[in-house]
Amino acid sequence: MYFASDNNAGVHPDVLAALVAANDGHARSYGDDPVTARAHALFKAHFGEHAETVLAVTGTAANVIALASILRPYDAVLCADTAHVFADECNAPERFTGARLTAVPTADGRLTPAQVAGFAAGGHPPHAPRPRAVSIAQPTELGTVYTVEELRAIAGTAHEHGLLLHVDGARLANAAAALGTGLAEAAAGADVVSFGGTKNGALAADAVVFLDAELAAPRRYLHKQAMQLLSKARFTAAQFVALLSGELWRTNAENANRTASALAGILAGLPGVELAVPVQTNAVFAALPGPARAALDGYGSHSPGGAPVRFMTAFDTTDADIERFGTVLHAAFTR
Structure with a gap:
C-alpha cells in the first residue's frame, strides 16, 4: 500500500513463468538463442519490420545506448529539465557519450516544437556544441502524455532542422494504454526508442529499439560497450516474450x-x-x-x-x- 514508485511492485506471474520456462536446459549464449530471437521478432511485430533491438537490464543503460547511437562528444541534446536522462541518471548519458544535455523548463514535462526550433537555431559551431538530438519521455516524468499529433509535430520540427528524436519509453506501455494506441504509435516519429519492461511487470528488462537503419548499424558494438550484452540473454528476452506476445x-x-x-x-x-x-x-x-x-x-x-x-x-x-x-x-x- 505504499505508492512511492511502480518499481516497488513485484514481478507479474506470467513473467516469472516465462523465466522458469527459459531455464529448461542449455541454450547458446549472448543472445544467439530461440528465446531472444522470439523477443526480437515481437519487437518487429510491434514497431515494424525495420526495427532492430538490443536488450538491457536497466532503463539508464537503455538510454545511454540509445543516445550513444545518436551523439558525438561535440553534440548537444535537448530535453526537459524534469527528464530522467537529465535529473535521475547521475550524468550517465553525458559521461558515456561526451555530449551535453541541454535541459529547459516546461509547464508539464512536455517539450514544444518552438523549443525544439529554438534549440536547433542556438548553436554557434565550432565554439558551441552542435545541436544534434531531442530526447523526450513518453509519458513524461510527471506522467503526462504527448498525443500522437504532438509527437509528430515534435518529430517533424526536429527532422526539419536536422535533429534526431529519442523517446525515453520507460513507461511507454502506460502512454499507449492512455492513448488507446499501439506501442509504435505512442512513439510516433522517433528515430530510437528506449522501451521499458521493468515498470510494466518484468523483473529487469529494458530495450533499445532502433527505427533508423543507419543508427542501428553499430548497435552490437554499443551494446557490448555499455556492458549490456548478457551471456544468458534468454532470461532478459523471456520477460519481453511474456509481455509482448499477447496483451x-x-x-x-x-x-x-x-x-x-x-x-x-x-x-x-x-x-x-x-x-x-x-x-x-x-x-x-x-x-x-x-x-x-x-x-x-x-x-x-x-x-x-x-x-x-x-x-x-x-x-x-x-x-x-x-x-x-x-x-x-x-x-x-x-x-
Whole structure:
C-alpha cells in the first residue's frame, strides 16, 4: 500500500513463468538463442519490420545506448529539465557519450516544437556544441502524455532542422494504454526508442529499439560497450516474450493507469489538495497541506520542501489497495 514508485511492485506471474520456462536446459549464449530471437521478432511485430533491438537490464543503460547511437562528444541534446536522462541518471548519458544535455523548463514535462526550433537555431559551431538530438519521455516524468499529433509535430520540427528524436519509453506501455494506441504509435516519429519492461511487470528488462537503419548499424558494438550484452540473454528476452506476445503489456498498463485515476479522485476530494498536473498515466502529483504531508511520509515519494508528492500505482495495484489507502488519506486529513 505504499505508492512511492511502480518499481516497488513485484514481478507479474506470467513473467516469472516465462523465466522458469527459459531455464529448461542449455541454450547458446549472448543472445544467439530461440528465446531472444522470439523477443526480437515481437519487437518487429510491434514497431515494424525495420526495427532492430538490443536488450538491457536497466532503463539508464537503455538510454545511454540509445543516445550513444545518436551523439558525438561535440553534440548537444535537448530535453526537459524534469527528464530522467537529465535529473535521475547521475550524468550517465553525458559521461558515456561526451555530449551535453541541454535541459529547459516546461509547464508539464512536455517539450514544444518552438523549443525544439529554438534549440536547433542556438548553436554557434565550432565554439558551441552542435545541436544534434531531442530526447523526450513518453509519458513524461510527471506522467503526462504527448498525443500522437504532438509527437509528430515534435518529430517533424526536429527532422526539419536536422535533429534526431529519442523517446525515453520507460513507461511507454502506460502512454499507449492512455492513448488507446499501439506501442509504435505512442512513439510516433522517433528515430530510437528506449522501451521499458521493468515498470510494466518484468523483473529487469529494458530495450533499445532502433527505427533508423543507419543508427542501428553499430548497435552490437554499443551494446557490448555499455556492458549490456548478457551471456544468458534468454532470461532478459523471456520477460519481453511474456509481455509482448499477447496483451499483457496493455493489461498491466491499463490497470496501473486506472488505479492512479481512482487514487487521484480521492485526493482531489480532500481539503487543501491540488493536483499539480492532469493524471493521464500511473503517476499522481499532489500538493498537500503540511500536516497531511507529514502524516503521509513514506506512502509517496516526497521531494524536499513543499514540492508536490508523487504517488504511483503499478500493474498489481488493486481496487482494495486504493480503498485502504483512501482510509489512510482521510485519517491524515482529520488529525
